[in-house]
Amino acid sequence: ILFRAFCEPAIDNVIICPPTYGMYEVSAGINNVEARKVPLTPAFQLDLEAIEQAIDDHTKMIFLCSPNNPTGNSLDPADIEILLNNYFGLIVVDEAYINFSRQRSAIAELQDYPQLVVLQTLSKAWGLAALRIGLGFAGEGIIQIMKRIKPPYNINQASQELALQALEEVGQVNDMILEIVQQRDSLVKALEPLPQVLHIFPSDANFLLVRVTEPEALYQYLLTKGIVVRDRSKVTLCEGCLRITVGTEKENQELIREIARFEP
Incomplete structure (x- = not known):
């Protein structure tokens, strides 16, 4: 949905930082959006200078996976904050593994950064991978845009009920x-x-x-x-x-x- 909502096919690009979750590049390809690769440093942290050089007028999103898959480490929150203060396209922080981390969630930063999107899932810590339920957190403006284009029946009733039951535990x-x-x-x-x-x-x-x-x-x-x-x-x-x-x-x-x- 993020690609459909915010990227123009064959024109815009996004930045990913390998080694990282492979579906960012796959989703970009499906939507005919260039995925620009800016590798992490040998310490598996963001190369801020290289990211800055990769950004142009058509860079609509930067995907950050923290804790990162497949490396397992959390990205330095100070580096993420630098990006949030200097880049005004969408910063998408994927927190699929945040429940196992010592770092606090970037959700706490949403009120200060309207371009921030935080993704989480019930597939990992909650053990509900078969339900394929993800969670997206963002400011009202971004959420309203996403709601306009999401499928009307994107989560079936059975999955919703099981997810709600799990959230009570x-x-x-x-x-x-x-x-x-x-x-x-x-x-x-x-x-x-x-x-x-x-x-x-x-x-x-x-x-x-x-x-x-x-x-x-x-x-x-x-x-x-x-x-x-x-x-x-x-x-x-x-x-x-x-x-x-x-x-x-x-x-x-x-x-x-x-x-x-x-x-x-």
Whole structure:
């Protein structure tokens, strides 16, 4: 909806900062909008100077994923604030993983920045990925434009009812988030001593980006053991890395055991 509402096909462009969520580029392509790639720094933070150079009169949106997928880290809020104070197209902050983060949500900044859009989802911390329900937060002007072009029946009744029921169980969800964060920390400690593991990047998400000695071979080996991770070794700045979702204590122990057994 954001592309349809704010971008002119074959004329306008948006900025994305890889490595990042792949659907920004896909959505741009579907809407015939150029996606200009400004890579993150080696520390997985925004390259503000490069973003400034990439912006022109037809740059309508900048997509920022924080915590970022697939790196797991949160973007520096000070950098986001600099963009908000100096760029007056839409700044879209995707917070799909914000519930696992130490950072506060950018929703708190909406009253000060009319060009800010914050995206969240019920797919991650709420465990409702099958419902495909996202949430968009923005100023009234942006919301009114989006409401004019959204499909009239974009969420079915059953999904709405299940989502509303879930939103009444905030305490249970918070308990699950706490458990995942604790398991994430335990998983880091268990992975660190393994000789197959070269580096574990800091994470504010429900997954870890891990640089390993033989990413493709380890990925295939884990598949044979019924363990599915994401091979991100060919993604910009993620060379040699696997993305590992935090599981239950039992699942994490099984993962550690199989990585320790792996011999290329």
